[in-house]
Amino acid sequence: MTRAVAQDRYIAQDVGLIADFDGPIADVSERYYRVYHECLDRMQDEDTPIQRLSKSEFWGLKRARVPEQEIGKRSGLNPEQARKFAKLRRQLVHSQPYLKYDQLIPGAIAALDRAQEAGIELTLMTMRRERELAEALSRFDVGRFFPDERRYCMGDDDVKTADTRDKPRLMARAMTELPxxxxxxxxGDTEADAIAANSQGIQFIGVxxxxxxxxxxxxxxxxxxxxTLSDAVDVLLDTLSVNG
Known part of the structure; x- marks a missing residue:
């Protein structure tokens, strides 16, 4: 049976999908790389021979969880500069001027369409703040998939601690409100997503x-x-068609 036929024959009932935003839907790599350059520019002086990493080199280090200070050192910064570099990066990376560099993951909208057409109820869960999320949902035209009551994010004035603590708290709240x-x-695409899902006994697919x-x-x-998210939806639909 082909996937298309399987999907036509199976309409999900009582099935939900919680999607992270950054990673599955939005590509944040260009934003992170722009901030990397900005931080290096601010740290550079006459005695600092900067060795800028290519985007693929930089993103590979980020994806492997190499610490920010180490990325700074590999770019030519001394230990003190690298410490300041890491602190500045944390201040800038989620700030409004750089969010415009985010891009839509190819195939993400089609994947959400397929899930929705199959009857899977969609929920969004992200560490973005309300204003940041609202702007991105509008710009990428994906807000239509997630009604207000299906959006779980940080409030504009909430104090963030760590994603691995904040996201499980969002998930716990969602479990009291969702069907x-x-x-x-x-x-999702991070350990915070996995920890949040595991904390509530939810099956986690990493992208x-x-x-x-x-x-x-x-x-x-x-x-x-x-x-990608598209592949994750394929897995979900295949699982439902087999077990449905």
Whole structure:
């Protein structure tokens, strides 16, 4: 049976999909790379021979969870400069001037369409703040998939601690507000997504289109690791057609 036929014959009931935004839907690599350059520019002086990493080199280090200070050192900064570089990066990377560099992951909208057409209820869960999320949903035209009551994010004035603590708290709240699904899945690209899903006994599918590489995701024992959200939806629809 082909996937298309299987999908036509199976309409999901009582099935939900919680999707992270950055990684599965939005490509943040250009934003991170622009901030990397900006931080190096501010750290550079006459005695600092900067050795800028290519985007692929930089993103490979980020995906492998190499610390910011180490990335700074590999770019030619001394230890003190690298410390300041890491601090500045944290201040800038999620700031408004750089969010415009985010791009839509190819195939993400089509994947959400396929899931929705199959009757899977969609929920969004992200560490973005409300204003940041609203702008991105409008710019990428994906807000139509996620009604306001299906959007879980940080409030504009919330104090962030760490994603691995904040996201499980969002997930715990969601579990008190979402319907009771027969099957519920989480698709994300980081350890925070995996920890949040595991904390509530939800099946987690990791995607490699985001900020973590395969070993980083594998450490959290996902149901499966795939390349994109589109592949994750394929896995979900195949699973439902077999078990439905």
């Amino acid at each position: 009771q699904y027969e099957r519920l899945w989480m698709v 490699l289109s985001g900020i973590r590489d395969r070993p980083s995701l594998q450490a959290h024992h996902p149901y499966k690791i795939v390349n």
